[in-house]
Amino acid sequence: MQQALVDLARRGDEEAFADLARAVGDRLMAIAFRILRDADRAEDAVQQALVTAWRELPTLRDDDRFDAWLRRILVHACYAEARRRRSWAANVRVLPTDGPAGRDDTATVIDRDLLERGFRRVSPEQRAIFVLHHYVGLTLPEIADELGVPLGTVKSRLHYATSALRAALDADARTAPSTERLA
Amino acid sequence: MTLDRDFDRIAGAFLADGPVELPDRVLDAVVDQIHLTRQRRAVRTPWRFPAMTTPLRLGMTAIIGVFILGVVLLIARPDRPAFGGPGPSPTPQTAATPKPSSATVPTLDQSFTSARNGFTVHYPTGWTATRATAPWAAGTETFWGDPALDVIRTGDARFESASQSLGSSQSPEDWLASYCSHNTPPITCGPAITIGSQTGEIGLDGDLAIGATVVRGGVVYDAAIVVDRRGYEFTLDGHVDRALFDALLATISFDTASAVDLPPLTGTFTSPSYGYTIATRPEWKATAATKRWTSTTPDSDFMDGFDVTAGTSVGIMSQPLGSRTFDEFLAAFYQRQHQTFAGSGCDDGGEPSTWPTIAIGDQTGRLEDVCSLASDEALVAVDGRVYLFELGHSDPDFPLSAFKLLLTTVTFDAASAKD
Numbered sequence: 001m002q003q004a005l006v007d008l009a010r011r012g013d014e015e016a017f018a019d020l021a022r023a024v025g026d027r028l029m030a031i032a033f034r035i036l037r038d039a040d041r042a043e044d045a046v047q048q049a050l051v052t053a054w055r056e057l058p059t060l061r062d063d064d065r066f067d068a069w070l071r072r073i074l075v076h077a078c079y080a081e082a083r084r085r086r087s088w089a090a091n092v093r094v095l096p097t098d099g100p101a102g103r104d105d106t107a108t109v110i111d112r113d114l115l116e117r118g119f120r121r122v123s124p125e126q127r128a129i130f131v132l133h134h135y136v137g138l139t140l141p142e143i144a145d146e147l148g149v150p151l152g153t154v155k156s157r158l159h160y161a162t163s164a165l166r167a168a169l170d171a172d173a174r175t176a177p178s179t180e181r182l183a
Numbered sequence: 184m185t186l187d188r189d190f191d192r193i194a195g196a197f198l199a200d201g202p203v204e205l206p207d208r209v210l211d212a213v214v215d216q217i218h219l220t221r222q223r224r225a226v227r228t229p230w231r232f233p234a235m236t237t238p239l240r241l242g243m244t245a246i247i248g249v250f251i252l253g254v255v256l257l258i259a260r261p262d263r264p265a266f267g268g269p270g271p272s273p274t275p276q277t278a279a280t281p282k283p284s285s286a287t288v289p290t291l292d293q294s295f296t297s298a299r300n301g302f303t304v305h306y307p308t309g310w311t312a313t314r315a316t317a318p319w320a321a322g323t324e325t326f327w328g329d330p331a332l333d334v335i336r337t338g339d340a341r342f343e344s345a346s347q348s349l350g351s352s353q354s355p356e357d358w359l360a361s362y363c364s365h366n367t368p369p370i371t372c373g374p375a376i377t378i379g380s381q382t383g384e385i386g387l388d389g390d391l392a393i394g395a396t397v398v399r400g401g402v403v404y405d406a407a408i409v410v411d412r413r414g415y416e417f418t419l420d421g422h423v424d425r426a427l428f429d430a431l432l433a434t435i436s437f438d439t440a441s442a443v444d445l446p447p448l449t450g451t452f453t454s455p456s457y458g459y460t461i462a463t464r465p466e467w468k469a470t471a472a473t474k475r476w477t478s479t480t481p482d483s484d485f486m487d488g489f490d491v492t493a494g495t496s497v498g499i500m501s502q503p504l505g506s507r508t509f510d511e512f513l514a515a516f517y518q519r520q521h522q523t524f525a526g527s528g529c530d531d532g533g534e535p536s537t538w539p540t541i542a543i544g545d546q547t548g549r550l551e552d553v554c555s556l557a558s559d560e561a562l563v564a565v566d567g568r569v570y571l572f573e574l575g576h577s578d579p580d581f582p583l584s585a586f587k588l589l590l591t592t593v594t595f596d597a598a599s600a601k602d
Binding site for chain 1: 190193194195196197198200201202203204205206209210212213214216217218220221222223327396399
């Protein structure tokens, strides 16, 4: 079904592309938000990515690669969005939790806040790798292939992002006892 | 320290949080935007190496190269040993010889001259031509349906062309390299191909045409050339073959002096008096005639006029031919011009029989170059009326080529003229 829509859209069928956008929009939004950590900016990135995809669709060789191709466009739209808005780090809107039922209770609001702050310290490129690996579930070679960057670069970006997030949590773990003592 | 399993759990929960739905308003905005966004025009299917290591890939390249070289040498010099002896002397690059096939190439008995792009091409009967309405901006690629393209098409085939001036410091080689790199993905232009009496380079050679191509399952050919510091692209897509592309290109003649990079003429002016409509620019100030033209003397009171630049104006007037023929009117008009410019040192344009023809809308008129310091006059007879279009005080910002382009936009409704 999706393949048929891709084929039609590539040949200039706007309705087919609209159907395609509806089918993939939620997925794109979920990824963009997790990279940008801001709903408004994620929406802008998805909109830009979809328009770019429409324009570039004739360049897509293999319909089976549509999802990966589109994710790559989205990730680049996220980079552009993050850079376009330099105030990104100072203006993060933390949305209320609406994750899946039964989520681990230990992921407290404090943890999320710490991770938000840790996330702000890493570049959009590093955040994208972290999200594609831990949220989308891609392997590192798959990410390298999809984004067109060397595997070593993917590994180092993931390592840096992970370290930054760990450091954010560890810093809190080290400061927590002293807080208790003061209390 | 945070244990790995704790970190994974916390990070997993962190990533699970957040919106998972794209609002409808974003989708609506996308739908609106794509309606205004053209898709890329053409792609070529790149030949790719299968997954190989770099050394293996280089090795394969060398082997294939040696093989091809050997075959070429054997074919080209059958009377000599493949190796040893004096090498072949260098030969100048020559264009691939067009091989039109009479079985597939229809007779190219129609002619189209591009007012914007400065070339003429012959095409088959039954195809329709649509003029470009905008300049081709430097450093950009054209898209299917691009207004910078002259289009000549039939149901399942389409020939398109655009041109642009080279940058002041841009060499022809730079322009061709830029043109080819702007393709998506970048292509390697070549080999040489004959375009009229010139030699260009072929970019796409029967690649699958996708996007808003003229017909599903067609192919696309593309060639580029620089002539007199003007870069041209020619594209043929649809159910077509190389023989047709070669045949079309072979008929092309260039007139780069007539090419013009005039911005799109987005407005229109309909004369309240004379029964015609002409395209305009929004910033052009239009003034309608206040008196009816009855003599052979052009005067501003008789003219619908436009100030197209600070120093250039276009004036238009018309009158019934009455009992005169068009040739008689031209003779009388020339007599008046001759008397006006006698002794002024200004060329009066010569006898009307020597005036070149000019396209005015879908009509063919005559162009009198009265005086390089004064004006050019284009005259045409339509439905018993004579129309005069005058370009006054031409300057480099609005050359004669722009005037000619402007005249191609005229439509006549002589019956609505009010005398």
